[in-house]
Amino acid sequence: MYHFVAVTSCQVKGTVFKTDANGALVDISAKSSAYLSVEQACIHRIKHVEEAGIVPGMVEEFVIIGENESDDSLLLSLRMIQYELAWERCRQLQAEDVIVKAKVIGANKGGLVALVEGLRGFVPFSQISSKAAAEELLDKEIPLKFVEVDEEQTKLVLSNRKAVADSQAQLGIGSVVLGVVQSLKPYGAFIDIGGINGLLHVSQISHDRVSDIATVLQPGDTLKVMILSHDRDRGRVSLSTKKLEPTPGDMIRNPKLVFEKAEEMAQTFRQRIAQAEAMARADMLRFQPESGLTLSSEGILGPLGSDLPDDGVDLTVDDVPPAVDL
Template structure:
């Protein structure tokens, strides 16, 4: 049976065992039904103690899930993948984010924006694992590394889906998969936009083109102006711009590629002594330097606790 306090479990012994609600799941729940526990369910439990009053056993599912969460985090770190973590707290050194049911620490030096802890509360951040140490209860994460990984895949002229986050007099901030890009007012349309709110609203979904991105600062410049089939379509017919976005972007990339090829050919023609040659991709020399190694500020790191065990 189940009740507000947890569940009573038949373990084929002289007396039934109890599963307290706080031991039913690694996440915070108010009733065991939220963890999929119901009468008739057969499950494996860990015995964590006994009640002094009647010597009945106390069971836990949370302890099993806790070990599995650390194992999963170690696996994700080894695979070097980007995960999403919800910010639930912070201190002077950084913010606390929940990943796989565990509370990890993200130092401010490893957050790509200049936001405060209060501004990040309840937001989801793309993260990568920096340190996973179960023995020391130490789980350190980096938003900057995750953003750098995402930005490395953003090619100039590529089209991505974004959501309008906020409007400013000078443009709109667009969330493109965890990266915050700026759609400047001059890049919304070929026609003049005097009031951005007449074209865009927070929550709107749209396609935007990547104009440039500064990896070190985490800044991305966007454009819908380049995606207009005819000047002013973003104002008069934004649906058409959405439909034709990929086609217009392809045309834009072709023009850019042709211009770059001509420029490289001119360089080789006028500087034959340089010893440079074009690759099969038309690339002359290295395109971008390696990203500098980022130092970590690991001060004030709270221990990585499971979500259910944390008390505000």
């Protein structure tokens, strides 16, 4: 147990020359020796300083936080520096409005406690999108967005609901995303796509019939999938690898090829969707002459009879821009 008096903190450079069970001795080129306790060695809880990479010969910047009354040695801290950097990083992430993944380390009657940049953040139950019980989320990583970052009040409030909503908003039909197989069911596989669970139905795995999903996919597998549909109200996302197959059955015979060609195949899918939409608009306008507008062969609305052929709009796949750019 160290009894120390506080001193005005200042930053110094030091070299670790010895470690023991309780911390490390540091040479800071001062008359008195300096000591870094294991509690002050890292923002994370550790049992030995070497867990934080503190070994003899290491040169680092330390903060002097006090003086040991028993032998006048100086007491150092790395934790204080890391703590300040962690708050600065959280403020930056909040300003950038990014989504972070954080591990749930605890829960109380109001919500969950998650570890973000080494700091304990609070996620109110009202800001959790999952219906899972708190104990089911312990030790799991969940997507979060920053709601409040207040170092003076040591308040770090986060939202899982906002993170999931933002992720879902980016799920355009025909877009390709990276996913991890979470579980297999007789009717399909549930895929985690950035904190959102999507269903890859057995009929959407391959053009060839898949009688046993386990012969194609296993929990933990990483794969590319295409967003087939997205019901935001119900929070349901339908996925497909079938639409990404260069030739029918590739997902069964050569999934690596499917993933290599995924973006190319998705581009073709989006072009077909755009073409179908353009044709539908053209048909609608052709049968509604009272609107006074028609769709030209360039896909531009104009006065009736501008340059629309008698037999309708003649568009090829190459003429139609993709609905979504990757």
